[in-house]
Amino acid sequence: IAQERQVALNVRDALREVPVKQLIFLSSLQAPPHEQSDHLRARQATADILREANVPVTELRAGIIVGAGSAAFEVMRDMVYNLPVLTPPRWVRSRTTPIALENLLHYLVALLDHPASEHRIFEAAGPEVLSYQQ
Numbered sequence: 244i245a246q247e248r249q250v251a252l253n254v255r256d257a258l259r260e261v262p263v264k265q266l267i268f269l270s271s272l273q274a275p276p277h278e279q280s281d282h283l284r285a286r287q288a289t290a291d292i293l294r295e296a297n298v299p300v301t302e303l304r305a306g307i308i309v310g311a312g313s314a315a316f317e318v319m320r321d322m323v324y325n326l327p328v329l330t331p332p333r334w335v336r337s338r339t340t341p342i343a344l345e346n347l348l349h350y351l352v353a354l355l356d357h358p359a360s361e362h363r364i365f366e367a368a369g370p371e372v373l374s375y376q377q
Contacts, residue, residue: 248321258293259297265358272304299363308347336374339372341369346369
C-alpha cells in the first residue's frame with residue numbers, strides 16, 4: 244500500500260504542475276469498510292489523494308474484469324493450466340459483479356466525450372452477481 248500511496252502522491256503533484264482538464268481513474272467497486280481488503284483500501288486511498296490535485300477526477304469503479312489480458316483472468320487461467328491439483332483459495336467464493344473487458348473499455352472511451360467539471364464516481368458492473376469460482 245505504501246508504494247501505491249507514493250505513486251498517487253507523485254501523480255497528484257504532477258497534475259498540479261500541468262494543465263489537465265480531467266483525470267479518469269479506473270478503480271475497484273468498494274465494499275463496506277469492515278470488509279475491505281488491502282487492495283480495496285489502496286484503491287480508495289489512491290482516489291482520495293488524486294482528488295487533492297485540483298483537477299476533476301472521474302472515478303470508474305469496476306468489479307472483476309473478465310477478458311483476455313485482465314489481471315483476474317490471467318491469474319485464474321494460470322492456476323487452471325499450471326497447477327496439477329487445484330485447491331482454490333477462500334477468496335474464490337467472494338461474490339462480485341463481473342464486467343466484460345470490452346464493455347469496460349466502451350465506458351472508459353465514452354467518458355472522454357463527457358468531460359467533468361467536478362469530481363464524480365461511476366460504478367461499472369455486469370448484470371449478474373457471481374463468485375470468482377463460477
